[in-house]
Amino acid sequence: MLASQYYLPTLREAPAEAEIPSHRLLLRGGFIRPLSAGVFSFLPLGLRSLRKIENIVREEMNAAGALEVFLPVLSPRDLWERSGRWDTFQPQPLRVQDRSERWFCLGPTHEEVITDLVAMDLESYRELPVTLYQIQTKFRDEVRARGGLIRVKEFLMKDAYSFGRSEEDLDEAYDAMYQAYVRIFERLELPTVIVRAEAGSMGGHDTREFMLLSENGEDTVFMCDSCDYASNAECAQIRPPQARSGDKLGERELVSTPEARTVEQVCEILGTTPEQLAKTLIYRADDRFFAVMVRGDRSLNEAKLSGLLKAEELRMANDEEVRELTGAEVGFAGPIGLPDEVTIIADHEIATMSDFVVGANQDDAHYVAVDVGADFQVAQFADLRSAVAGDACPVCNEGRLTQHRAIELAHVFKLGAKYSEDLGALFVDSDGTQKPAIMGCYGIGVSRCLAAIVEEHHDENGIIWPRAAAPFEVVVLLLDTKDEELRGAAEQVYRSLQEVGYDTMFDERDMSAGIKFAEADLIGYPARVVVGRKTKQEGEVEVRRRSDAEELVVPVAQAADAVQTLLGS
RNA sequence: CGGGGCGUGGCGCAGUUUGGUAGCGCGUUUGACUGGGGGUCAAAAGGUCGCCGGUUCAAGUCCGGCCGCCCCGACCA
Structure with missing residues (x-):
């Protein structure tokens, strides 16, 4: 071309x-x-x-x-x-x-x-x-x-x-x-x-x-x-952690948390950390309601929940449903004192926590020093949270997730x-x-x-096409278009490459050398044959591979062989 | 759909704060020189300033509405 x-x-x-x-x-x-x-x-x-x-x-x-x-x-x-x-x-x-x-x-x-x-x-x-x-x-x-x-x-x-x-x-x-x-x-x-x-x-x-x-x-x-x-x-997936051993430490206590609807707000008022708090999310799966618990700093993975519940339709309960079920505004739901129609399920990690904070199902209030078993029962523990970097590998014993x-x-x-x-x-x-x-x-x-x-194959100058996906495999750069001798040599190189079967671009445009080099790099031809000064002086061309700049200097007649050496046949 | 940014010759941008003849670089065209990494010189072409409406003697600039593009989020084979 x-x-x-x-x-x-x-x-x-x-x-x-x-x-x-x-x-x-x-x-x-x-x-x-x-x-x-x-x-x-x-x-x-x-x-x-x-x-x-x-x-x-x-x-x-x-x-x-x-x-x-x-x-x-x-x-x-x-x-x-x-x-x-x-x-x-x-x-x-x-x-x-x-x-x-x-x-x-x-x-x-x-x-x-x-x-x-x-x-x-x-x-x-x-x-x-x-x-x-x-x-x-x-x-x-x-x-x-x-x-x-x-x-x-x-x-x-x-x-x-x-x-x-x-x-x-x-x-x-x-x-x-x-x-x-x-x-x-x-x-x-x-x-x-x-x-x-x-x-x-x-x-x-x-x-x-x-x-x-x-x-x-x-x-x-x-x-x-x-x-x-x-x-x-x-x-x-997340490897189920070791459940908490030992007994309840503190006594459950109702504390006032005015306007504290988010984990961050609750932590600020109580001077605690999200790791010491359990979020309770009310979900509606078809006609059933669930209170789903994950640690305060974790995010619930809805796909996992959906897989567990096998519901046709799964969504978070709306504000009205939350008020009706918990008796409180959104933001204060907790596992204690919920009506029987709400099933409590919790991420495995909840079982490892002790003396933690939960919503009290009352406006502007939370419970502190709460424990599973002593204060509420969980119908089912499951893998429900989203993984984060550093989690233990769910398959092998040694690994961490990156x-x-x-x-x-x-x-x-x-x-x-x-x-x-x-x-x-x-x-x-x-x-x-x-x-x-x-x-x-x-x-x-x-x-x-x-x-x-x-994305995978480029540098600051342009694309570096793998040969299999390159628009053309080789480009021939004729640097001085006015010189008939060089033009003849470039045409010879071009023809020899075509004969071997390479998709070849012949850049014989009347443009400065700099532009041709820059464009060849930008477009990313896997191989480049330069016909220029060295051709005039020594009868040789430079054949260079785009990926690593590996270069061969060979006589005009061997240009195609050199391309083959660099790209493979 | 929520948040943010942007829209001015082909591309990249300035000009908008404070309304008053629309600019710069690159590219393009023509000629000459040049010919090893986006070269030099000279001349030239090219813009309803996203669109519609309003304010004003006067709008790229101020006001209202709309459209388009990009990024983040939500979402997603």
Whole structure:
């Protein structure tokens, strides 16, 4: 490709709105342009990289036995009513109406569509297992787009769905996808960490996320510093601590705490610390009420609570319900003297506390020197709080959890029969009975991977593309365009690289050398061949690797060999 | 949705406090020189100051409303 005929709108300075490296460099290098918040166009360079990533994903999917399909973006409302997700999917799907005012959504994911498709054709267990996938634009009406391509409203995703006869089929398909993902991220040079995760809107179990540790990620993961335990913060488990031994020390006492509704206010009045206080949160799970206790400095993990209670709908009780149940304004709830209809459950840590502070279920009052057992009973202890850095590893004995920011690149789930039951993807098994297909689903954010690669591979001068994702693998810089002898040498180098099969950019533009060097670094070609002074004098070119500046000086005729030496064949 | 910031040639910014001819750097165009790290000189083009309304002799600047963008939070495959 001749640079003079290419679309290379590089920017010397990044637009003010871009903060994180991938956003800044992709804009500056002329890979993407913004259209609206969280909506981007891909320019020729950006599209080339995107396609390379996409093709790696495609190759590995095919190698794993998955079959490519292409499903509609427009998805009729009826389908989503049948799965129950028209109103519940988060974030709410982007909705549109056709001329006769029928509702559609722009697919945020495709469980419904693929299951409906398979439901039409599936008859016998002999057709199973099968895994279908597609690479397509997805739409999500994100509450807040951010970070360039990291979180957007419209993005390229690879989504695969496996249909099997049994849990065993599912395990096999899941494992095949999991291994394919490991290979994909190896090829993209993205050192991912695989963490346990929540299923969220998708439903399912055994969910794992492939995370790239990065300051600019928006997920938080915990990793054990001793074993290989790793988990998304949303579901990091906590090892139950040793329960308190010994007897009650002090006598419970009612104290006045006017207007002290928060942990901080109570501590200030009583001159104590949040660790000596237990928060009591009133929750409503369907028609039941629970008083949920965690230590004052901890935060309750609603996902854990939800998992424990197995409720359809879980929410904090509203002000009115709290007043009715506790007899006090919000902020003074406690475990002592609650009506029987409120079940008390507590985080394990509560069992380790003694002589602590709780709300008194009276306005402007708390109890001090309270103890479990002596002053109130707990129906159930469970792991309910969110993990924090330094917590003991829930798996091994030695480790502590360390906290990291991360970018979620991929997610695998076991879905089971939910969608196949809702949408009728049934088959007749060998025993003659009809059964729902057992499903799994597996997604990779392809355009997010593009940003992640840049986050992971860049320096102060620009991007350092891994060869597999580079828009062009090599750039040839002709420094003096007026010199016919040099031009001839550069053309020879360019042709020899093309013959070997390298994607090559030939920068023969009439520009100063400085600009060409700076742009080559910014765009991040893995290898660079310079035709200039040394070529004129010695008949040699300089071949340099972007990643570590390793350089070979060779005769013009050996330029392609040198590139091969530096990049590998 | 809550909090904060921003909106002035393509990009980065000044000017708004105190209303009075719209500026700077980079980029762009033309010419010349130059040709190893965003080079030099000269000339030039390019702006309804986000939009609508109001105040005023006069609004980029003051007032009201709206729109857009970014960041933090909440939320989230």
